[in-house]
Amino acid sequence: MSTQEDETWDDDENTIKFLVASDVHLGYAEKDAKRGHDSLVAFEEVLQIAKKEQVDFLLLGGDLFHENKPSRKVLHGCMCLLRQYCMGDRPCQLEFLSDQSVNFGHSRFPFVNYEDPNLNVSLPVFSIHGNHDDPAGSGNLCALDILSAAGLVNHFGQHPSLDHVEMTPMLLQKGRTKLALYGLGSIRDERLHRMFVRKSVTMLRPRENQDEWVNILTFHQNRVKHGEKNYIPEQFLDSFLDLVVWGHEHDARGLERNDVQDFIVLQPGSTVATSLAEGETLPKKAFLVRVKPSRKMKFEAIPLQTVRQFYLKDIVLADTTLDPNDPEAAEKIAAFCQEKVEELLCRAEEEHTGNKRQPKEPLIRLKIEYSGGFPMFNTNRFGQMFTDRVANAREIIHFYRKKVYEKKGGGGGKEEKWEDEDLTTMIPREALDMARVEDLVKRFFAEAEQNGRMSLLTEKGMGEAVKEFVDKEEKDSIQELVKWQVEKMQKHLRDRKAGEEKIEEEIHQFRQAYQQHAEEEDEDIQLAFERSRSKRPADDDRSDIMDDDDDDLSDEDHPAPTRGRGRGRGRGRGRGATTTSRGRGATTTSRGRGSRGGRGGRGKKSVVTGGSIVDALQNSSSSRSSQRSAAKPSYMEMSDSEEEDSDRGFSMSSKSKGNSKPRGGASQRKGRGIAYDSEDSEDDPFTMPSAKKSRR
Incomplete structure (x- = not known):
């Protein structure tokens, strides 16, 4: 390849460009008069960014919906947005090389939506499920399966087995750039932790030219340690991975490199605040990722402009000049807190993006430690002063008291006692914010x-x-x-x-x-x-x-039971007939829209060998280390621009390059197969557009 191709990031023929977002939580607080549309507005902005940047696909890291069974209103709003921004005549340049009946085997339509001759998809969306919208019921279905059946979303990474997980990647190619995309939908952390320890998690790799593939895993598990087994350590993941897109955690930590496993973790965070925790105060972002044939990747953080602002402030009354013994202490504390809220409102006004779709009323939270005999005031009455200026007027104030210690009788040790008797004060506030x-x-x-x-x-x-x-x-x-x-x-x-x-x-x-x-x-x-x-x-x-894990109460509409309709319309597998009828017999190329007659790799039988993942608790052997040194890219530079939220670039150059010739059409691919190795607007977004607007 030429030097110009290596240096030009906007090379459409060989650069795979995709947008990453996670934890959209459509439907969160949908019955709230002020916050009910926040999640859909943020999701629409993500889709607008994807369309503006003309990405090859949108990758979602789980929890597209906030509830396991979203209401009809939320589901309708989501489908309207996907149809508006993901359907069109723009051709998709990605070749799908792996066996699609394996990648989408759980679906009644086991093939990628942009190769369906009945659909006109311009922006493919790939998504795993999270713990909020996970498969449930006798048919083991989730809301993503409804979107998948409608041809709007490609749901991947579903592994229903309770004792073994085998991840087969989706193999995508554009020009000379090859991408292996793995997915693992949310599984209970303790169960998955046990699987990793027992080496019951297998990740399959293409057997040929392994050093040519950029390996990306989309993950939705606890990254923060909640207990001995209630999280997944990064060391459990295999070292051949280049990038891990980590969903579920809501704080947008961006890019972090794991030096032990030699991969990058991208934690995009959520697009909407679903709790009044400190992690939710970080700016919400989507991430634009570019991948080049030389296995170089470039990341760009794009701050979202329509997300409701959120400000949190800790106040320790003992550190102020207020006197707990003052007869008017409660009134003075309330006046002090009112002043702090006014300061945060002024800050919110100054930091408003100016986008007309960004709400004017921010979220504000004051955490007040009143230990030392300070009185509390009426929080509901306090919130009424800011009803028209703050989105969460009833939840502005949160009182808590710290724990105190007393000597045990005769033992000389310490015993924890709590000034308050309820559960909210028995748990440290930091843990309570992220508690399950x-x-x-x-x-x-x-x-x-x-x-x-x-x-x-x-x-x-x-x-x-x-x-x-x-x-x-x-x-x-x-x-x-x-x-x-x-x-x-x-x-x-x-x-x-x-x-x-x-x-x-x-x-x-x-x-x-x-x-x-x-x-x-x-x-x-x-x-x-x-x-x-x-x-x-x-x-x-x-x-x-x-x-x-998560502690959000389902709030959905239940259909009237008078119709007597059962679940007879559940999804049948029928995999053999579907695969046979959409085999690889066609000789047309699978690149672009004109190739939908030929399904690429869907009907071709792949030779797959299984095995256990590399021991996640031990270092790799010397033989594996030497092998990886030849095939694993080295991260040469990490550049930050002036602002903390700006682009970050990681340049990865492989020491030994495999065959980089461009792949030909279907006539060259015919009969080859893929073999794997196992590695140890201000309008209501819920409503339909008016007839006048739709007739353009």
């Missing part, structure tokens, strides 16, 4: 006095039951979990023929042994939930296979 309901339950019982702890039920089981009740509205989950564990204990006591005097001892011993067998407890929890789900109405399918 099951973690709160576990922490609550861990911090409780001895006589306040459970002796029969397990904290993990109760946490999962509460989470199922909150996230999936399974009203019988707690009852069935309690019933299941009580029955199990009763059976144990009967089998042991324990006398009355030994019952407490047997219960204690059984509970300890039970908690040490995590797999058995997980299985029992799932069986209890299945029993709970079997009790709900037939057309209320919301069971969960890949449940994960």
Whole structure:
């Protein structure tokens, strides 16, 4: 290749350009009069950026929807936006080289949407599911499957197996640039953590010319450590990866290099604030990524201009001049807080982007530590002063008190005690901002006095039951979990023929042994939930296979049950017939729109060999290190522009280059196959445009 091609980033023939966004959370606070449209407005801006930049595809890192079963209003608004910005006559230049019946095997239409002759797709959207919009119900479907069936989104990365995950990449090529895109939809962190430790996660690679492929993984798991197994360490991921797009975490940390595994982690963050936590105050962004034939990548952070502003301020009353013993202390504290809110409102006005679609009313949060005898004031009355100026007027003020320590009697040690008795003050505020309901339950019982702890039920089981009740509205989950564990204990006591005097001892011993067998407890929890789900109405399918963490209550419209329609329209697999009818027999090229008659690699049988992922807890062997040194690109430079939010470029040059000749048409590809190796406007966005606007 020529030097000019290496230096020109806007080379349309050989440069793959895609936009990355994550955690869109469509439908968040949809019933809020002020914030109800925020998520759709931000998503529309992402689509507008993608269209303006003329990217080859849009990559979403999960949680496109905020709820497992979004309302019709939200689903309709999403589909309208996708149809408006993703359909058109602009040809798609990406060749799809891998077996699409494998990449989209869970779909009734197992092929990429831009090669469907019945559709006119100008902007392909690839998305994995997150923990909010994960597959559920007897058909194991999610909202993304509806968009996929409509031809609007390519849903990939679904792995329903509970004990093994095998990731087969989507192999994309444009000119001489080759991209291997892996995807893993959200799986419960503890379960996935156990899979990695057992080497039950397999990532397949093209066997030929491995050093020519840029390997990208789209991931949606906990990156921040919430417990020993409630997150996925970066060291678990294989070192042949070049880029990991990490969804689920809402703070936009941008690009970070992992020197141990030698890959880059891109954490785009969310496009809308779904909590009043400190991480949500960071500017919301989308990231433009360019990939060149020489395996160089360039990243550009694009701040979103329509996102509602959010400001958070910590106040410690003990550090102020206010006197807790003043008879008018509450009024003076309220006046002090009012002054701080006014300052933040002035700041919001100064930092407003000027975009007419960016809301004028910001989100504001004051976290006030009132330890030391300071009184509280009426927060509702305080919020009424800012009803027309702040979006979250009722939630501006958050009072909390810190913990104090007292000496144990005679022991000389320290014992934690809390000034407040409720759960919100027993948990540190930093942890509470990012907490999950099951973690709160576990922490609550861990911090409780001895006589306040459970002796029969397990904290993990109760946490999962509460989470199922909150996230999936399974009203019988707690009852069935309690019933299941009580029955199990009763059976144990009967089998042991324990006398009355030994019952407490047997219960204690059984509970300890039970908690040490995590797999058995997980299985029992799932069986209890299945029993709970079997009790709900037939057309209320919301069971969960890949449940994960978050604590947002579902708020959807339920259809009237009078129509008597079952789930008979569920997606049938029918994979053999579909694959056969869309085989690779056509001789036309699969590049661009004119090639839709030939499906590229969809009908060709690929030779695949399986194996375990490299031991994530140990360093690579010397043989693997030497092999990787020849094929793995080295990151030569990391350039920052003047502003912190500006572009970042990573230049990757491979020491040994494989065959870089441009691929020919289908006549050259015919019969080759791919073999793999296993590596250890201010209008309401929910409404339809008027007839006058649509007739142009």
